[in-house]
Amino acid sequence: MKLPVYLDYAATTPVDPRVAKKMAECLCLEGTFGNPASKSHIYGWQAAEAVDIARGQIADLIGADTREIVFTSGATECDNLAVTGVALANRGGSRKKIITSAIEHKAVLDPCHYAETLGYEVVYLKPNADGLVTPEMLEEAIDDNTLLVSLMHANNEIGVVQDIGRLAEIAKSHGALFHSDCAQSAGKVRIDVSTMPVDYLSLCAHKVYGPKGIGAFYVRKGAPRPNPVIRGGGHEMGMRSGTLATHQIVGMGEAFALAKSEMKQENMRIEGLRNRLAEALLSLPETSVNGTMNSRLPGNLNVTFRGINGENFMLALRNIAVSTGSACTSASLNPSYVLKALGLSDADAHSSIRFSLGRFTTEEEIDYAIGVISEEYLKQRKLGSLWKV
Known part of the structure; x- marks a missing residue:
């Protein structure tokens, strides 16, 4: 891997x-x-x-x-x-x-x-x-x-x-x-x-x-x-x-x-991996998904990890490449305007991370990510690495 x-x-x-x-x-x-x-x-x-x-x-x-x-x-x-x-x-x-x-x-x-x-x-x-x-x-x-x-x-x-x-x-x-x-x-x-x-x-x-x-x-x-x-x-x-x-x-x-020839089969596999990741992350305390799960791209999962500093959390996940929002606005320190439009507070928007899976994502990678993310999140909550407004 x-x-x-x-x-x-x-x-x-x-x-x-x-x-x-x-x-x-x-x-x-x-x-x-x-x-x-x-x-x-x-x-x-x-x-x-x-x-x-x-x-x-x-x-x-x-x-x-x-x-x-x-x-x-x-x-x-x-x-x-x-x-x-x-x-x-x-x-x-x-x-x-x-x-x-x-x-x-x-x-x-x-x-x-x-x-x-x-x-x-x-x-x-x-x-x-x-x-x-x-x-x-x-x-x-x-x-x-x-x-x-x-x-x-x-x-x-x-x-x-x-x-x-x-x-x-x-x-x-x-x-x-x-x-x-x-x-x-x-x-x-x-x-x-x-x-x-x-x-x-x-x-x-x-x-x-x-x-x-x-x-x-x-x-x-x-x-x-x-x-x-x-x-x-x-x-x-x-x-x-x-x-x-x-x-x-x-x-x-x-x-x-x-994409046309492989879309149906690929979407099923990717959505299955996404749902596996979602089930694990949303079982953690004070986490929630942003946006409906009923009409959504198969590989997208945007999760709020309530109470922590999303930037610090993301940086701690050294072996997982994720983002807090659009690549085109990643240099901005402002909270995501997309999440703000959905009604999230500045603190919750700052504490949200986008996970996006694709053609080359494997089950082994998802299981590894679940373990690392869960461990780091619980660790930061225990240490009190909270986002201060």
Whole structure:
């Protein structure tokens, strides 16, 4: 067993060796290394074909048409295209409201703050104690002045999965556009845009055993095109200029293809390990789970260890790699804004740890983690290493 045990799959996943093999074939002279935009020779043709295959693999996972997939640098860029791009494209329009939630990723919240400087009203829905944004909440906030609704499919900290199909239906009934950040859910939760009336989806590879630095933006045929965030060359239907990174795109395509073929079996195994971990940790004194367990990613568990300093506790777990929240805000000393939105106190938010399991997590690792975590938690409580507000 390799130490430290990695239980931070929500931050990023290791590249699957099968994906790495496909990527390596695109890097050398003997492989598909060419520029997909080079139309005058076989090296460019081969690269373009590899990109087309990957585009099809990505579209296939979500039930889309290949012409609805735009390659980007990752889900953050997709989120910016969806929020900033749509806001800029509609500056002269009559609809001036954007609806999102208080627990979105910063890649959505920060563009929403920017949209406010452009004159848009942004409504931040507060989820219920289970972490869910209900259809009733959206119905109460939406009106015919609403341009865009942006609600994530699965939360990166608490793993709660929203009913984006139903929420998108409400948006469409009011003539609003609908976007969902699916960085965490793709490959773990079924997504079918043929039955979900969404206009835009954000996808990335590194949460599903593909490489970092590559993402895909789903734009439904007929949906308004966002203003491009990156210009210069007219690549990707004019929505995202820049030379296509063939090796990363091929890696994303292979990762999505593997996810589609293995999702059901993999989810069952991972959920079983997650439940084993949950049963043990929640049997400890004054612990509780954050977010509903009924609609949740199979590998996510966010636990409050009440009464201790979460940062000190996490540092004491030297041989277990976990986090107190999103990797994008891990440098902040502030309590998680996601947990605060669920109603947790500063002390309880500071005392919460996210465990996220994945494809390479083993039963041996979970049993080891249970033993180490339980021993350290009980030790810190006995010594009185309490969080002082």
